[in-house]
Amino acid sequence: MIARFPHSAAGVLLTLHVVQTLDRGYAEAGAVAAVMTIGIAVGAPWRGRRVDLAGLRVALIPSVIAEAVIWSVAPHLTYEWLLLAALVGGVFTLPVFSVVRQSLGVLVSGDSRRTAFTLDAVATEVIFMGGPALGAVLATQVSTVLGLTVVGLSTAVAGLFLMWFNPPTRSAQPGAVAAAPTAAQDDAAAVEVMVAAAPAHVWEASAELVPGARPARATRARARVAHSFAWLTLPVAVVLVVAAGAGMVLAGTDVGIIAVLEDDGRAFELGWVFLAWCSASVVGGLVYGAMHRPISPLVLLLLMSVLTIPMGFADSTFVLALLSIAPGLLCAPVLSAASERIAHLVAEERRGEAMGWYGSALTSGVALGAPAAGLMIDSVGPWGGFVAVGAATAALSLLGLGAQQARRRRSL
Template sequence: MSLSPYVDLLRLPGVLRLVLVALVARVPHAASGVVVTLHVVLTLDKGYGQAGVVVAAVTIGSAIGAPWRGRRVDTLGLRRALVPSVVVESAVWVVAPFLGYEALVVAAFVAGLFLVPVFSVVRQSLGVLVPPAQQRTGFALDSVGTELTFMLAPVVGVLVATQVSTTVALVSVGVSTVAAGALLIWFDPPTRTSQVHARAAAAASVDAEGAVPLATPVPAAAVPGAAVVRVVTPALMVVLAAAVAVSFVLNATDVSIVAALESWDRESSVGWVIALWAGGSVVGGLAYGAGRRAVHPLVLVLVLALLTLPAALAGTPLLLAAAVVLAGVPCAPALSSITAALVRLAPEERRGEVMGWQGTAMTVGAAVGAPLCGWFIDRHGAGAGFLTASVLGVVLAGGGLLVLRLSRDRSLRSATVVAPDAADEAPVTVDARG
């Protein structure tokens, strides 16, 4: 596997800095779930079920707020759209350690509603900074970076929560949220092609005249009377359905890994097994991004679901570890393929909103996948969780591919019917050479 596509990618103006900013800015979100869970269980002395309610409140708030926040980025510009999220979310996590359980549930919902849209902003900016021919590599690298963040940040969160206190851990999440938001506001990555051109012109003006222009390009959607661009199309809905399916499989697999290790009294192995799973995803993502062919998101989701099946047959922790490495390989490719497809299908004027809908679709998949597989695990064991993830993933992806095939066949039949009529109505021409 050659890494030259990534070298070429990181040489593009602004891309390396965006990747580094994204790695840091995602840390608060990646750590918050486990920190909140430990705070509810260890400090508030509640059960894991009640901790799940708090995490679910964040998730529901995020699902509702993501498209709205993305639309604010589209209409107001990044900096103005980020300020309310940074203020509200950081305030919630700083105050959270001093709230009772019921108030914490409400506060968690508000935090989710105003969650700093790091993921969608980074993907939106990559779609602007990276030429179409290199976007598959760019989004693959983004998925790999996300995996690395989610491998490391929860570990740090657990260490602070257990070795110091959950109060310090939650306040740290709040402080790091401010830092992440400030970093994004300072960097102000472009979310429109027009912004890239305007900044290039501004840089040229500085070089020529030594003066820094103060005007910032206004997003077109914010201009009164600007046309409303149609964003919902059948193709876009299919890709969002793929996002639901991949999130379902991933979250169901996550729950099943924990259940399997717990059934073998190997709870202490959860961390390294999940790290191996993420490691497989990193390898798969790097290989996919360095390759030359793009694959439809539904095909990658289908592969992901099929490669999850061997985990259902694992009878020991070592066999499970090997199985989840295999299952992890298509994860990052599937996620990056979904993002690349959405960027290609969504007009720039509505791309922030569409990235928000991607987050909502992932949330829906997670909200269904974890509890449904948990229900099967409680009744039939951990293997049933992996089996459910695999079978339903195959059904969802296979069903989506079937719908696409039928849609194409219908389009071809329509074209065949229309073609003769069009030929009859075509003007008759005479060859002058005859």
């Protein structure tokens, strides 16, 4: 929670810095946020892979240095250079979300994982209740320059704390709970071993024996790619789609709430709606974490998507807050169920990379959901944002559930 707090305030601070300090528009502020999001999406898998290969302490060194340097310099740059700094800062963002999930995957096992991942999602909701508000106060009452610098230095200190604490990311490390691998993990590990151990002459011979085969170098390149993504099975891909869908709904709902209240001149009442929305997520997370049976992330995403649509038809702040409770109850369960599923499906040797891609999928959904909702809001009105992201993600969930059913029938 401590390490995530600066991240939760960064978005508001960056937006207000562009609008207030640099005297630019909200569209240009959105461009900075989009560039940073792209950087995070690109960097997350690479940072996770470094944790798998080099260990946590070595992998975090570039992030600690970059967070301290970039966000101490970025507030003093012109808008054009700030775009570049935001991109680089995004790539080297401290991978605290994926590190926590990866560590929880080996610290607990069985049904306890559901509770642990749910508490992680609940903690995130609590952070996002206070972080953005603190960032706004710091920006308006003190300085956006100081605020962004504090965010960078605080994140670097959090990284140093993680390096000192060094939570286990493998079951062989102290404190971890060793769990027997699943059959799917055994198969994936076997494929990786065979691909990695096969000598060069095997690939060369296979290329010579098959008529019209490509040269051995291309064959080996394909084998390396297959080895690198051996963990990416169809069930894992479905979870990544769920993460992207969840990000889309959350970002679209965020923009929709702001649009509805601003359209009615009640933007000052924004905090009440976000309080109801996030509090519901905390309650839903606690309930889901206490359950003894998992629920499919696709089912949870479908319910959250459908329940988001009615928020567009609220005619007062009270009604909007009330309607936000139902989809809010499913927010933390969706994220915790997806994290739990990734931890179950991917062998721990590749789990850091998988969690990185999970974070990238979630971030990509956020990057897509906000402009999609904004486009509908500009076209048809504030209610269009909720309908757009809710309907699109519900359709995505139904397609995923249909694909799962078809796969099960073929396997029978």
